[in-house]
Amino acid sequence: MRVEDMIFISVDDHIVEPPNVFEGRMPAKWVDRAPKVIRTDDGNDVWTFEGTMIHNIGLNAVAGRPKEEYGVNPTAFDEMRPGCYDVNERVKDMSAGGVLATLNFPSFPAFSGRLFAQCEDKDFALAVVQAYNDWHIDEWCGSHPGRFIPMALPVLWDPELFAAEIRRVSAKGCHAITFTENPAALDQPSFHDPYWDPVWRALVEEDMVMNIHLGSSGKLVMTAPDAPMDVMITLQPMNICSAAADLVWSRIFKEFPTIKVALSEGGTGWIPYFLDRLDRTYDMHRNWTGQDFGDQLPSDIFRQHILTCFIADPVGLALRHDIGIDNICWEQDYPHSDSSWPNAPEELVRMAEKYNVPDDELNKITYENAMRWYHFDPFAHRPKEQCTVGALRAEVAGHDVAIRSMEKGRHANAERISLGEMVKQATA
Amino acid sequence: MRVEDMIFISVDDHIVEPPNVFEGRMPAKWVDRAPKVIRTDDGNDVWTFEGTMIHNIGLNAVAGRPKEEYGVNPTAFDEMRPGCYDVNERVKDMSAGGVLATLNFPSFPAFSGRLFAQCEDKDFALAVVQAYNDWHIDEWCGSHPGRFIPMALPVLWDPELFAAEIRRVSAKGCHAITFTENPAALDQPSFHDPYWDPVWRALVEEDMVMNIHLGSSGKLVMTAPDAPMDVMITLQPMNICSAAADLVWSRIFKEFPTIKVALSEGGTGWIPYFLDRLDRTYDMHRNWTGQDFGDQLPSDIFRQHILTCFIADPVGLALRHDIGIDNICWEQDYPHSDSSWPNAPEELVRMAEKYNVPDDELNKITYENAMRWYHFDPFAHRPKEQCTVGALRAEVAGHDVAIRSMEKGRHANAERISLGEMVKQATA
Numbered sequence: 001m002r003v004e005d006m007i008f009i010s011v012d013d014h015i016v017e018p019p020n021v022f023e024g025r026m027p028a029k030w031v032d033r034a035p036k037v038i039r040t041d042d043g044n045d046v047w048t049f050e051g052t053m054i055h056n057i058g059l060n061a062v063a064g065r066p067k068e069e070y071g072v073n074p075t076a077f078d079e080m081r082p083g084c085y086d087v088n089e090r091v092k093d094m095s096a097g098g099v100l101a102t103l104n105f106p107s108f109p110a111f112s113g114r115l116f117a118q119c120e121d122k123d124f125a126l127a128v129v130q131a132y133n134d135w136h137i138d139e140w141c142g143s144h145p146g147r148f149i150p151m152a153l154p155v156l157w158d159p160e161l162f163a164a165e166i167r168r169v170s171a172k173g174c175h176a177i178t179f180t181e182n183p184a185a186l187d188q189p190s191f192h193d194p195y196w197d198p199v200w201r202a203l204v205e206e207d208m209v210m211n212i213h214l215g216s217s218g219k220l221v222m223t224a225p226d227a228p229m230d231v232m233i234t235l236q237p238m239n240i241c242s243a244a245a246d247l248v249w250s251r252i253f254k255e256f257p258t259i260k261v262a263l264s265e266g267g268t269g270w271i272p273y274f275l276d277r278l279d280r281t282y283d284m285h286r287n288w289t290g291q292d293f294g295d296q297l298p299s300d301i302f303r304q305h306i307l308t309c310f311i312a313d314p315v316g317l318a319l320r321h322d323i324g325i326d327n328i329c330w331e332q333d334y335p336h337s338d339s340s341w342p343n344a345p346e347e348l349v350r351m352a353e354k355y356n357v358p359d360d361e362l363n364k365i366t367y368e369n370a371m372r373w374y375h376f377d378p379f380a381h382r383p384k385e386q387c388t389v390g391a392l393r394a395e396v397a398g399h400d401v402a403i404r405s406m407e408k409g410r411h412a413n414a415e416r417i418s419l420g421e422m423v424k425q426a427t428a
Numbered sequence: 429m430r431v432e433d434m435i436f437i438s439v440d441d442h443i444v445e446p447p448n449v450f451e452g453r454m455p456a457k458w459v460d461r462a463p464k465v466i467r468t469d470d471g472n473d474v475w476t477f478e479g480t481m482i483h484n485i486g487l488n489a490v491a492g493r494p495k496e497e498y499g500v501n502p503t504a505f506d507e508m509r510p511g512c513y514d515v516n517e518r519v520k521d522m523s524a525g526g527v528l529a530t531l532n533f534p535s536f537p538a539f540s541g542r543l544f545a546q547c548e549d550k551d552f553a554l555a556v557v558q559a560y561n562d563w564h565i566d567e568w569c570g571s572h573p574g575r576f577i578p579m580a581l582p583v584l585w586d587p588e589l590f591a592a593e594i595r596r597v598s599a600k601g602c603h604a605i606t607f608t609e610n611p612a613a614l615d616q617p618s619f620h621d622p623y624w625d626p627v628w629r630a631l632v633e634e635d636m637v638m639n640i641h642l643g644s645s646g647k648l649v650m651t652a653p654d655a656p657m658d659v660m661i662t663l664q665p666m667n668i669c670s671a672a673a674d675l676v677w678s679r680i681f682k683e684f685p686t687i688k689v690a691l692s693e694g695g696t697g698w699i700p701y702f703l704d705r706l707d708r709t710y711d712m713h714r715n716w717t718g719q720d721f722g723d724q725l726p727s728d729i730f731r732q733h734i735l736t737c738f739i740a741d742p743v744g745l746a747l748r749h750d751i752g753i754d755n756i757c758w759e760q761d762y763p764h765s766d767s768s769w770p771n772a773p774e775e776l777v778r779m780a781e782k783y784n785v786p787d788d789e790l791n792k793i794t795y796e797n798a799m800r801w802y803h804f805d806p807f808a809h810r811p812k813e814q815c816t817v818g819a820l821r822a823e824v825a826g827h828d829v830a831i832r833s834m835e836k837g838r839h840a841n842a843e844r845i846s847l848g849e850m851v852k853q854a855t856a
Contacts, residue, residue: 067712190651230713241663269701276697276741281658282658287496288497290656315704
């Protein structure tokens, strides 16, 4: 298949929230208290919420910059590509990258929206979550029908309110919600506690996908405070592997047999080994641990409930049938540092050729699986032949995608940094 | 290749220490204080050390028992196969299982010997470590030359004493030492601290292999206290993956270019994905993290320094060339619950046939790599033709290997147990 004729839907990209998210969306009494962007004395744009300042990590907005300028320093809007925070520019960047549609995770509220859960005033926090969701669904996604799979933030502190929010956003056409890879790490009841049952019930009834992004527990896999940053970057997918084990062995999939969970940015190359380990654990230990999946194996349970995705993962592509060809989606990760934008389609096709992936399987991975799992139909908004890499790129032929240094170049001199240092900066 | 003609060396089996380990090996003033076995009121045999009671976990000694009786209850010697703790019986079990030689990890001192490091009186603790090592090398391994790869315990609390012990045991013919997968988890300086340099220097000079067994940090990968046991069992290899990342990105391999580390019971199926992730991390982030491997990639560094092993791992066998055919060993894990003793050779050969592993590669995996990495030559003690599965089994033709219930059967009614419960029992 020629790259130009392919269709790409990314199930994991990221928004850097623009300053106007909450404008006109908060009750009058809370307008002044809503999260807002301020500029710091040293020239960074930061979100503030209830006295907390949330820096945007440099790696979260590096699309279009040379690798030499990657770093973890806080950034300002004028140091980013406008596509990071401006939806009209984002859609142009998507088209220039050959990507039809994307599902976008939040930045300053954290992947699971846990920032808002920290607020003591829960009425106010709920208003903030709902304002964010309305902005995301109506403005960010709504402004370009068929180009975004909308995804709402959860109400992390109350399963009944969470269930109500699921129903509210579902009525607005949103069929995805983000959550944490481990609620116990947020000092909440774990996946094994019936506490969350109202949520599972609402997800089943509304047929929505729960998306758990790596890092969404707020716990990094750290070996030691003085370990080089590279250790943490390498190990990031490990928490999501824990989440997968937690869910497969939990009562959730047994009691809510149509629940669907996406492991966002989780990668795929580890999954064949993981599925073997699940099945071997079941074979060796079920007699004393009391697990019972009837005539199925835990690997079957995994495939029935869990959607996986990858950015660039040769092992996952080579072993795609050991994972499940209907369980794999592609992701772009724009504008993060792991993204190959604007050449991600070419990167995938090179790998697919190496592993002889036939066209029908490639189509499942690049868009068909995403459409089915998320009940998302972009072709209702745009004829299919205008959805290809070639057609999208032709539409924005003049759009500038050159990789270039930013004028300020404040990242250019990023010092070698330890993990402890990075965490300190990021949470300062 | 016919199973009978193959040769098997296992790089990860386990000793359940018999009561006489310290007999005649402690200075007179400390004889009464040495670790000893006592029988509890409820009929369990437990080791005691400095007021601590160390139960033997049931899963650690289940060789020869039906899966229905696996459990985590403490056990008594008369509930185990004698091969767990009696070296003459062990060698018969090895022969009956077709296995020529094994490397054995400790049980009650913990994989890294950290029990002894907890003792305040460091002079006494050093005497205990040395007595254990002498017993292990001279009695356990020494009684059957060519059947065991000896491995010593470390002096965890002092790098200079540790280095001295490395030299002492090396002079006795021991070329392997056990350590922890993460010293920082034991409140010690991390792998990134020059604190351990005397140890690396001694290992290089004596050309010894450092063996880090999964679980040796004493930290389990726990998602939540109420998670089912199955979650923890599934996730056990994860800490070893952290250790591999920690080591590859550390200064150790850069400054001590001939250091060798074995990831014991670490499995292999996750490694191709892990190596891709290492190289991608290097490609994307080296400019700002400051890593520099010259004209090599981190995956090259991994293969130069790290030995991997597996019990039964179809993905690892399928992707053996992505791991490195010279980096893979086989392990039996006797007498733990993950072992397929006495039919492990047949299990491996079934898998090898499925993945068309040629004889020369299979030989590397089943014994040649172990001989080379550990400088171990069993054929100096026994003609090669008497080292095969067929020859060994013929020697112990009458040896009873039937899987059977133990008379007491106290495990038979093991209740379904949560992870928190298990940890409580194990550390009670």
